[in-house]
Amino acid sequence: EEAERTARIEAALEELGDDVVILGHNYQRREIVEHADFVGDSYQLSKEAANADAEYVIFGGVTFMAESADIITDDDQTVILPSMEASCPMAGMAEALQVDAAWAEITDAASDDDIVPITYMNSYADLKAFCASHGGLVCTSSNAHKAFEYAFEKGDKVLFLPDKHLGENTAHRLGMADETVEWDPWDPDGKDAEEVVDNDIVLWNGYCQVHERFRTDHVKEVRETHPDAKVIVHPECRREVVEAADKAGSTATICETVENADPGDTWAIGTEIHLTNHLQRWHPEVNVVPLCGDACMDCNAMRQIDPNYLTWVLEELCAGRERNVIEVAPEEKEMAGLALERMLEI
Numbered sequence: 104e105e106a107e108r109t110a111r112i113e114a115a116l117e118e119l120g121d122d123v124v125i126l127g128h129n130y131q132r133r134e135i136v137e138h139a140d141f142v143g144d145s146y147q148l149s150k151e152a153a154n155a156d157a158e159y160v161i162f163g164g165v166t167f168m169a170e171s172a173d174i175i176t177d178d179d180q181t182v183i184l185p186s187m188e189a190s191c192p193m194a195g196m197a198e199a200l201q202v203d204a205a206w207a208e209i210t211d212a213a214s215d216d217d218i219v220p221i222t223y224m225n226s227y228a229d230l231k232a233f234c235a236s237h238g239g240l241v242c243t244s245s246n247a248h249k250a251f252e253y254a255f256e257k258g259d260k261v262l263f264l265p266d267k268h269l270g271e272n273t274a275h276r277l278g279m280a281d282e283t284v285e286w287d288p289w290d291p292d293g294k295d296a297e298e299v300v301d302n303d304i305v306l307w308n309g310y311c312q313v314h315e316r317f318r319t320d321h322v323k324e325v326r327e328t329h330p331d332a333k334v335i336v337h338p339e340c341r342r343e344v345v346e347a348a349d350k351a352g353s354t355a356t357i358c359e360t361v362e363n364a365d366p367g368d369t370w371a372i373g374t375e376i377h378l379t380n381h382l383q384r385w386h387p388e389v390n391v392v393p394l395c396g397d398a399c400m401d402c403n404a405m406r407q408i409d410p411n412y413l414t415w416v417l418e419e420l421c422a423g424r425e426r427n428v429i430e431v432a433p434e435e436k437e438m439a440g441l442a443l444e445r446m447l448e449i
């Protein structure tokens with residue numbers, strides 16, 4: 104069955120030729136990654152999208168990534184997401200409307216201090232536009248520390264959205280953990296805006312439902328079962344998990360760490376399970392171990408990109424029909440693009 108589907112995908116790609124480029128995030132299934140022209144993390148894929156010449160960019164990833172690709176590509180290029188169900192829950196944890204209401208409170212409380220909003224790439228275009236219009240920018244896990252430095256050159260305080268764990272881990276990296284606070288504006292028992300602005304870094308209360316499931320017990324277990332293993336985790340993991348690990352790094356750093364390992368080294372990987380499985384396949388000389396053991400660290404948003412849907416969007420293009428086009432509203436495109444450009448420049 105897979106062989107037949109692969110043959111159909113290859114036939115469609117041959118017919119479409121240079122009109123199509125497929126970008127695949129590292130968390131995509133093997134059957135998607137195998138057909139991708141470029142495989143990478145969200146930062147690398149945004150750069151590939153910016154350089155792509157093809158008329159159609161097929162995005163193996165989630166909605167916010169496809170939106171960013173639409174913003175970054177030229178107006179005559181079309182971005183297609185094989186499934187419209189592939190939406191990252193974390194991106195939905197900071198809706199622009201909510202943030203707008205919270206922003207009014209926090210800027211009021213901060214009075215003369217300038218707050219710069221930074222949003223993680225894992226957010227929708229309207230929030231990216233919001234950040235740019237208030238002097239802020241986008242970052243990914245590979246450049247969050249640089250985005251914070253940029254923001255502190257422009258203003259006095261940072262509001263970081265939506266991922267509290269990446270925010271906290273970045274604050275530690277910059278030696279600012281003591282000046283950092285979590286804020287949930289709708290928690291009746293939580294801190295109010297007046298209290299949070301005593302800190303230089305305010306973290307929105309979002310998180311990745313995959314990376315948040317890692318626990319220090321997983322690190323303990325792997326050290327018992329694989330005493331030679333070194334442990335690397337993604338900075339979307341909880342602070343205590345990052346502290347228990349030997350190294351924390353973005354998706355690109357995790358890939359490079361395994362690529363540069365000596366044959367026979369053992370690396371336990373704390374990230375989405377498909378990437379761990381790809382690394383096992385790509386680097387058989389290294390012992391790559393999933394940190395979670397039998398627990399399932401599978402991203403159900405990424406999983407929505409089924410290879411059957413990839414077949415469908417490609418065959419539809421061959422028939423002259425554009426399906427699942429991702430188009431950012433023109434009124435958001437310019438400012439969201441500015442937020443992304445600021446990231447690409449830092």
Ligand code: 13P
Nearest residue numbers: 144145146243244353354
């Ligand atoms: P990166 O690709 O920036 O490492 O992001 C990880 C992630 O969770 C993507 O959804």
Ligand code: SF4
Nearest residue numbers: 191192193311313402
């Ligand atoms: Fe969103 Fe986490 Fe899935 Fe990435 S891994 S798409 S952050 S839920």
